[in-house]
Amino acid sequence: MIYSDFSILVNTTDSFSDCWHPFFRLFKEYWPDYNGKIYLNTETKEFKYEGLNIIPVKNNLINKPWSECLQYAINQIEDKHFIYMQEDYFLHSKVNHNSVLELYDLFKNDNFGCLHLTDQCTKGPFNINTVNENLWEIKKGADYRASTQAAFWRKESILEIIRPWESGWDFEKFGTIRSCKSTSKIMCVNQDVYKKDINELIPYVFTGIIKGKWKKEVVPLFKENQIEIDYKNRGLVEKKDSVRVLSKVNTFINIILKYLKNYLLEINYQKNKN
Numbered sequence: 229m230i231y232s233d234f235s236i237l238v239n240t241t242d243s244f245s246d247c248w249h250p251f252f253r254l255f256k257e258y259w260p261d262y263n264g265k266i267y268l269n270t271e272t273k274e275f276k277y278e279g280l281n282i283i284p285v286k287n288n289l290i291n292k293p294w295s296e297c298l299q300y301a302i303n304q305i306e307d308k309h310f311i312y313m314q315e316d317y318f319l320h321s322k323v324n325h326n327s328v329l330e331l332y333d334l335f336k337n338d339n340f341g342c343l344h345l346t347d348q349c350t351k352g353p354f355n356i357n358t359v360n361e362n363l364w365e366i367k368k369g370a371d372y373r374a375s376t377q378a379a380f381w382r383k384e385s386i387l388e389i390i391r392p393w394e395s396g397w398d399f400e401k402f403g404t405i406r407s408c409k410s411t412s413k414i415m416c417v418n419q420d421v422y423k424k425d426i427n428e429l430i431p432y433v434f435t436g437i438i439k440g441k442w443k444k445e446v447v448p449l450f451k452e453n454q455i456e457i458d459y460k461n462r463g464l465v466e467k468k469d470s471v472r473v474l475s476k477v478n479t480f481i482n483i484i485l486k487y488l489k490n491y492l493l494e495i496n497y498q499k500n501k502n
Contacts (some may be wrong), residue, residue, distance in 0.1 A: 234332060234380065235265045235307045239298055240315035242271045246462075247315040247437065250446075250455045252277040254319040257453060258431070261325035267310070269301035295399055296392035302383055309336055311345070312386075313378050316436035320449050324429050331417065331429070332380060334360055341385030341412025342374070345429050347419040349375035354416070362421060366414045373414050374403035378430050385412045393493055402490050441465040 240247065248268070255262075256279060266282045268275060274284035287300040302310075309332070328345070335343040338359055344350070350372040355365040366373050374389060376396055389406040390399065407414055422429055436446045441463045450457055 233264070233307060233309075234336075235267055235305050235310040236262070236313060237267045237269060237301060237305060237310045238313050238315055239269045239301065239376075241269075241297070242273045244315050244437070245270075245273055245275070246457070248275045249277075250450055250453075250457065251315050251318060252280060252282070253455055254449075254453060256280060258319040258321060259323040259325065262323070265305075265307070267301060267305055269297060271297075293393050294396045295390050295394040298399075299387065299390050299392055302387060302390075305383060307383075309380055309382055311378060312376065312381055313432075314376065314435075317378060317432040317434070318436045318446055318449060319430070319432045321428070321431035323431070328429055331362065334363060335380045335415070339382075339412070340380075340415050341382050341388075341407070341410060342414045343380040344375060344414075344416035345378045345380065345422075346434075347417070347423050348434050349377045349379065349416055354419075356418075362418045363415050364418055366416055368408040370404075372400055372404060374407050375400055377434070378432065382412065385410065388412075391490075391494070391497060394490070398486065398490065401486075402494075437462070438465045 238251065252275070255266075256277060264281065266280060267285055268282050269285045269287065271288060271290055272286055274282075274286065276282060283304075285301045285304050287297050289297045289300060331343060331345070334340075343363070344366070350366055350370050352364075352370050353367045354370075355367055374386075376399065388410055389403040391402070391406075394402065417429065421427060424434070433443065433445050433449065436443050442457070442459055443465050446457075447459070447464075449455075
C-alpha cells in the first residue's frame, strides 16, 4: 500500500472532545481514500477510531494561547507538508481525493508556502495568471491570506508567521500581514471552479461550532449519519447570539488595541530573536 506523503493536522482542544467522534465518523465515511497520519492536537486526551491512524499530540499546554498550541503540534509532524483542519470541520460529502492529490503535487513541486483548498479563505485580490488553471495566487495585501480554513501548508512557511501569543483571530489578521514579508507564494484553488456547495474538494461544514454552541447545520448531518449528540450541553447558535458577539468584539477601539499590542509584542519578539 502507498501511504499519503502528507499528514493532516486536526487542531482541537480537550474541551472540544465531544466533536471528535462525529468528526472522525464523518471523516471515515467521506474520505475513505486517505490513509496517512492524522495528528490530533490535544492538551492531555487522546482518541482512536478504527481504520484511522490518529496520533494524539498531547501538548500539555493547559490554558495557553491558540498559536502556542498550534506551533507545538506542527513541530511534532514528521512530514514536510500537512493539511490543516479543525475539529468542527465536519465532512458532509465525498472528498475529491484524486483532485486533492493532483493539487498536492503542484503544491510541493512549486514550493508554495500554502495552498488553500476552499473558496472560503479570502476574496482576494488574486493573480490568476499562475502555473496552473486550477490555482490562483493570493496577492500580498489580501485579507485572510493566512486563513484557518482547510489548506496545504509547508511546515516552515506557517512556522515563519506564527507567534505564540496569538489567538486564531490574531493569526489570521497578523499572520496575513507577516506573510507578505515571505518569499513563499500563498495560493488558493480557482474559486470559479471550486465553489462552496457546488464543486468542493473537501466538502465540510465551515465551522460547526460558533462561540461554543452547535451550528444548526450539523443537526441534519449528524442525524443522517446516525450520530447522536445531546445538543443541550452546548446549545444551538441563534442569530441574535452571532450579532451580539460581533458587535462586542468588532468595535473600533478593541481592534486598535489589538494592533497596538501585537506591534509591541512583535518588536520584543524580533529583539529576542536577534
